[in-house]
Amino acid sequence: MGRWEPNARGRLAKAALELYGELGYEQTTVAEIAKRAGLTERTFFRHYADKREVLFDGSSALQELFATAVAEAPKSVAPIDAMMAGLEAISTAFDGRREHSRRRQAVIVANAELRERELIKLASMSTALADALRRRGVAEPTASLTAEAGIAVFKVGFELWLMAPEEREMGQLMRESLAELRAVTAHGYAIP
Template structure:
């Protein structure tokens, strides 16, 4: 089969995911993936840097889509509304196929290195969102906090969506998680030992 056969990238992704689930990530070699996809190992490396990147090659597109949505948000939108718009854009990309997301998540959670790579992806998204907020004029501290909060919302909502047995939509899961965050924030913070009203300790 030619090295640039139509759909080679998609076949490689499908083959890799199937083999990771069947044999385990560590036990699957690039040659195994290429053979299952009906292409050469050279073709594999024309599409992916290594077998790990089969699971993460969409990261750049996800980040770009989220940033574009953030930048397109109305100037009157609150900081949380802006990051919510960014997550909606991410959901539009990721939320199309829950079964695929479940399989990918299963592979990632079974391997320490892949879990670390997933955390790096989320951290990179958070940094990108924070930068975008600062360019909109948001205070640096507020921008960083909002971006981190958005990524926490995303992680919680994504896991809920993956685990759900009903027709829950990823965008709805994100919206509900944001609503819970706002409710927690509205409830206020508990007083700390450093509060001016805290009892003084005896000598």
């Protein structure tokens, strides 16, 4: 029971995603996940608090990586360029994880509670990004708008990446998503 299992965490995550896809998230039990991974429930609970955490355990590390890259971009660059530096940083963290991300996304889209959790994660990310920008000396409402723009680019760029063929890298899709946001907002009302 208590013995060390090689890569138990990764095996549990893989088994969980498979089962969420096959049986549905609600229908899958921790006992089934542990069994599929060839491990015990006790081992599961040494790694994850519950079956939802398997899907969200990378979220705070991702937010930290994103906000740190924004905070540490060269002082001289514009707020949106600091944001783009953050998007580049998280893009490298998704290298080789497209198939995993596709499976995860399919599970989340199918479940209202998980979709809400994902929204909360993105809102928390936006708050952290605005905070990182303010610490760079960016005033309000510029900091909040830049953070919201960054999240919009991330959401849309991420969707494009999930649908794209293997050779299209996330960083490239994030740059295209930002270019599209810029093109979209370039037309519009002038302030009277």
